[in-house]
Amino acid sequence: MLRHMLLVLFGPPAVGKMTIGRAVAESSSFRLFHNHMTIEPLLETFGYGTPPFTTLNREFRRRVLEEAARHDVDLIFSVVWALDSQDDLVEVEDYVGIFERVAFVELRADLDTRLARNRTEERLLHKASKRDLEWSDDNVRQMEATWQMTSADGDHVASELLDQHPHLVLDTVGVSPAESAASIIEWVDTLR
Secondary structure, eight states: OOSOEEEEEEOSTTSSHHHHHHHHHHTSSOEEEOTHHHHHHHHHHHOTTOHHHHHHHHHHHHHHHHHHHHTTOOEEEEEOOOTTOHHHHHHHHHHHTTSSEEEEEEEEOOHHHHHHHTTOHHHHHHOGGGOSHHHHHHHHHHHHHHSOOSGGGSOOTTHHHHHTSOEEEEEOTTOOHHHHHHHHHHHHHHHO
8 A cells, every 4th residue: 555645626706626525534534734724824915816825935935745745644735726827837747746645636517506605505615715706706717827737638738747647637516525526536536
């Protein structure tokens, strides 16, 4: 059996990463480290996207990942990943390099579905940054327009990294979080 595994759960904003990650963690040995666990504490002090925010966000994430690997924790790490961003690729490569075994789960859903999910009680409860709904909806739309958010959109700088590791793609439209989690767990079990 593998000592520890990093399951990188990625996709555009409001696709269901935190919700599905929680469902996987509830039904498996994996623990969830979702991207807003580092974002939210830094927002009030530094503001989103500022140099100290970016520096500390990356350092906090790296340290948590290092400790998880050091203590043999199977970890789900959720992240919004612009697949056409060289900076994002370098960051994700840095994170996955910490673990012996890595697998990617890409979640997909159309923009209308994600905008509806952006307003769910669960999302607003756990992500203070999303409570300004006008800003949050605009952020979802802007990221969609600016970045390549799925591997289906053609060639991108992340292709080689994704090809080096197992990669599962799930469409989350009309599928419950529990069903998505069951599919992920079954897939991960085949990798072990």
